Each structure stands twice: as C-alpha cells, then as structure tokens.
Amino acid sequence: MHEDAMPLDQIPLDHVVVTTTRDLDDLQHLFTRLGFNLTPRGYHTLGSANHLAIFSDTYLELLGQGNGTARTDLLSFGDGLTGVALRAADATRLHSRLRDAGGAVSETRDFSRPVAIARRDASFRTFTYEGAGLAGGRLFFCQHNTPDLVWRADDQTHPNGVTDVLEVVVLGDPAQRDPLALIPGTELDSADALRVGGAKIRFQQAAALQDRFKTAIVDAPPAPSLFGLVLAVQDLAKARKLLAQNGLIVTDTDEGFAVSPDQTGNVALLFTQRP
Secondary structure, three states: OOHHHOOOOOOOEEEEEEEOOOOHHHHHHHHHHOOOOOOOOEEOOOOEEEEEEEOOOOEEEEEEEOOOOOOOHHHHHOOEEEEEEEEOOOHHHHHHHHHHOOOOEOOOEEEEEEEOOOOEEEEEEEEEEHHHOOOOOEEEEEEEOOHHHOOOHHHOOOOOOEEEEEEEEEEOOHHHHHHHHHOOOOEEEOOOEEEEOOEEEEEEOHHHHHHHHOOOOOOOOOOOEEEEEEEEEOOHHHHHHHHHHOOOOEEEOOOEEEEOHHHOOOOEEEEEEOO
8 A cells, every 4th residue: 555556756744753751651641632542562673662643644653762772862862853754665775766866865774672462573675865864863765565554544633633744844945855856756846946746845944834833943043943833634623623622822824713833742743724
C-alpha cells in the first residue's frame, strides 16, 4: 500500500515528529487531550520511545527518551516540532542519488521497535538530508520495511476527526526552500510551498504566520525552523467542540481554528475542514 507501489521519484510526506526532552508521559497526555488516538508506547533499538497518531497516509510521532541508553541527539533538537520525514521506497538508492547530486546527507541507519500486538518488529532505514538547513530540526527520509505494522486500521480513527497532515509550516523566507528542490519528486507549489505527495511544506515569514495561526512569534531564528502543522479533520465544528470541552483554548482563523504552541508541547496546530 505504501513503498511497494511507489517509484523512486515519488517521495511523499511520511510523518512529522514532535519531540520532548522531558517526560514523554506529559506529551502523551497533551495529545490525548487534543483528541488523538495514540498507539501504545514503542521502544526503539536506538534508545528512544514513541507514540504515534496514525492517519490515512501520514502520521504524527511523539518522540522522547526510552528506559535504557539515552538517545543524545534528541537533546540537541529541543522540544516541539523537530522532524519532517519523507517516505523513501529504497533509502539506499535515494541516498546514493542525493549524494551523487551534491546533497549533504548523513549515513543510513537501520533500527526497529517491537509491536506487541503483532508479535513482530517494525523496522526502518533512515537518513538525514543535512542540506535542508533547518534550525533545531531535521528533514529525513524513512523507508518502512514493515508498513503493515504502522498503518493499522484500528489506529487510524481519532476523536478529533483528524485524517491527515496537509501542511508542514516552516518559519522562514520562502527563498529558503530552494535546497529542498534537489529532492527528486518534489514540486514547487505557489510562491512559498513545496509539494511532497499529497501534502505541502510551506515557508512563511513571521508576520504571515502570526496572522495565519493567530499566535505571537518572538525571536524568530535566522535559519528556517519548523513551526506548525495544518491538519485535515472530518468535521471542523465537532473537533472544535471536543477540544474546547477538554479545556483547550481554540482560536478561530480564516481556515478553521488554531491551538497555540504553549498548549501542545511547542508546535502550532491549525485544524481545517478536510478538502
């Protein structure tokens, strides 16, 4: 359903990562309040732990430290939206292609995590595109060796009605998206966005983001930084009512409603009606 039928030149959004350097329990509680149906905690062979909110073709990962050896790279990212993963059908071939084209890439890395309900391990191969130049975050590629252990129907329905990630929003000058154009299969979309499969990575400056998300931005970094997500929901009114009932402050926007970063572990969320 995913990699098996996907040519090398088609590289859609795979998932986004919200990281905590503190207690993963707290982040889990925040996103449960936000109406996400989270998977049980998984433990990576890298030393990290996660929960997933699985959507139709993407997912949101909550990532923190596991119980064993600390994963030190997470500490350098800080808290909030720190990762954008694009799906790779063949990470090894894509890695070679980007490197040969002059792209700055890390080495590939293989890891796994047990999936108790299936009594199998979900396994992955990833590498980072260091040329993206994101402050406090990373853009990387993820090859799923076992997609059936990730996209399970029981995990894809959420009380808030979210069905997919429509946009990853970057705080930065739209011209700063140019390094991403080296990635095969991406497509420039409007003056400030890059299309990755059915989703977009959009670069917007502080004034535009403050107006769009109705939230203040203080001390914007000079390099582009991951700011927020636009999420599609089945019923906008029901989603808004649920979050308000759960004690969250929701703010109406031109596209739907937003929840500020101070309520979400430092990621701005904009909920909009599914197209």
